[in-house]
Amino acid sequence: MFFSIDQNSAIPIYEQIIRQVKFAIADGTLAGGQMLPSVRQLSRDIALNPNTIARAYRELQSQQILKPLRGRGMIVRRDALDACLDARNELVIANVRAALADAFSGGMSSGQLREIFEQALLDLEPNAAHTNSSQRPSGGEPSDE
Amino acid sequence: MFFSIDQNSAIPIYEQIIRQVKFAIADGTLAGGQMLPSVRQLSRDIALNPNTIARAYRELQSQQILKPLRGRGMIVRRDALDACLDARNELVIANVRAALADAFSGGMSSGQLREIFEQALLDLEPNAAHTNSSQRPSGGEPSDE
Amino acid sequence: MFFSIDQNSAIPIYEQIIRQVKFAIADGTLAGGQMLPSVRQLSRDIALNPNTIARAYRELQSQQILKPLRGRGMIVRRDALDACLDARNELVIANVRAALADAFSGGMSSGQLREIFEQALLDLEPNAAHTNSSQRPSGGEPSDE
Amino acid sequence: MFFSIDQNSAIPIYEQIIRQVKFAIADGTLAGGQMLPSVRQLSRDIALNPNTIARAYRELQSQQILKPLRGRGMIVRRDALDACLDARNELVIANVRAALADAFSGGMSSGQLREIFEQALLDLEPNAAHTNSSQRPSGGEPSDE
DNA sequence: GTGGTCTAGACCACC
DNA sequence: GTGGTCTAGACCACC
Secondary structure, X not given: OOOOOOOOOOOOHHHHHHHHHHHHHHOOOOOOOOEOOOHHHHHHHXXXXXXXXXXXXXXXXXXXXXXXXXXXXXXXXXXXXHHHHHHHHHHHHHHHHHHHHHHHHOOOOHHHHHHHHXXXXXXXXXXXXXXXXXXXXXXXXXXOO | OOOOOOOOOOOOHHHHHHHXXXXXXXXXXXXXXXXXXXXXXXXXXXXXXXXXXXXHHHHHHHOOOEEEEOOOEEEEOOOHHHHHHHHHHHHHHHHHHHHHHHHHHOOOOHHHHHHHHHHHHHHHOOOOOOOOOOOOOOOOOOOOO | OOOOOOOOXXXXXXXHXXXXXXXXXXXXXXXXXOEOOOHHHHHHHOOOOHHHHHHHHHHHHHOOOEEEEOOOEEEEOOXXXXXXXXXXXXXXXXXXXXXXXXXXXXXXXXXXXXXXXXXXXXXXXXOOOOOOXXXXXXXXXXXXX | OOOOOXXXXXXXXXXXXXXXXHHHHHOOOOOOOOEOOOHHHHHHHOOOOHHHHHHHHHHHHHXXXXXXXXXXXXXXXXXXXXHHHHHHHHHHHHHHHHHHHHHHHOOOOHHHHHHHHHHHHHHHOOOOOOOOOOOOOOOOOOOOO
């Protein structure tokens, strides 16, 4: 599976699962209508208590991301993509703002912050082809309907 | 005092105090040799149980940031500044990296991230106008209207 | 359990617990991966407030001796043995040096100190007869009567 | 003065003073009838709160070590030497036994302990001429009467 | 069930 | 006055 769980993180495991399901939908790894691994299957795969998986699925269901198929499991709702893109964007924006607010409250300058940001981008960017332009088009979701 | 506690944060109160003491040292608000408010005084000022303050002070002591003067109170160690600058930088870098890692794992592009970063900087930067140059002098409010 | 707490000691109870956990790891009573008694269980067994136990466990955690398994309890870290052997040796060496420094500062001679040391060894050594040779094999109870 | 105070020690400062006065008497640095520095003088010399000095002198007086001369200060009682030698010996013996008990409770062997003891002796012995004989005469106090 | 946080309040030694 | 320890008990999230 595509889950990577950090047992030591301060973020509860069920939250990590919720987030990773949403992000997988946001980036297209999981598409509408697709089936999720069963609670039992997944609990074996990633060695977690089934209760923890079940809790994550339950919350994703109540957030209208997943839909239960009676007796068969959970599928991704056809209309889940927008909610997942929004969730992703909100989370990322909140993270960035929190990091900046922390930095300013400790007296750091925006110059130092830009350096840190660019360095982190260099280190982490998946397709490492870094360009200096900050005017690239904003992205937008390709329509694959 | 300079403390601002968020009772509803997921971050424990004693951790908020620890962080704010370190950041106050990092930005020069608290200098080496300076006295901290007493446990009882601070507990009155920010309406917290003295045990909570004492716990924060105790951890700062074991991290070599504060030093107790027996029967008199807590002072900032002369050599605390470096540790506090390091702590601040590490925290900010970790925050930024976590935000970026999250974003990439959700399929966001570095272009989108730069926009989010610059927007957050605009919103949060304390009393400073934004210019696009990253070599601009560190202070000043140039009018680019 | 293997804890023996002295309520009247000048050493705080939580420090006694910390020391005894480390020493139990050092002498092999507690091995890496092994589970500790839960805070509530131990607080019942040795008639102490759970907060006191929790404080000891918390500090052992921050010293990388124990590791919390969320919702399940505390285990001894696999790599804790070295740290515990070091802690034990450092403590013993510090104790011995402090005793000797005190003695010398009061004008005592090394001859007097050797007598005191050998007498204390005779009195305290667990189930072992004393011989004058310091190269004797490490176990066994030779009868030198 | 002959005092060396460790502000950070777990041992209270007034206890350090008491011990150092007794040990100075035990090793002959302070003789019966000799005058101690006044509370004010000493508090200036070693930069301590006069209350702390006064408390130490008060306890030494109640232990029959010092005697107040009205309006002039404290002198060492003529019969203080025996009490001071006893106090020194008891303290050293207690220290040594405590160190050994700690060591055994952590699974250390008497062989290891002898090594530690001899090493500490080598490091600390004031007139570093170390001999291997452990049968030296026990010392005894020279009579200078 | 588990540990973690927080409040409330007692008591202590030290200055 | 100062910080440090300890008890008692509530409440929380997680498993």
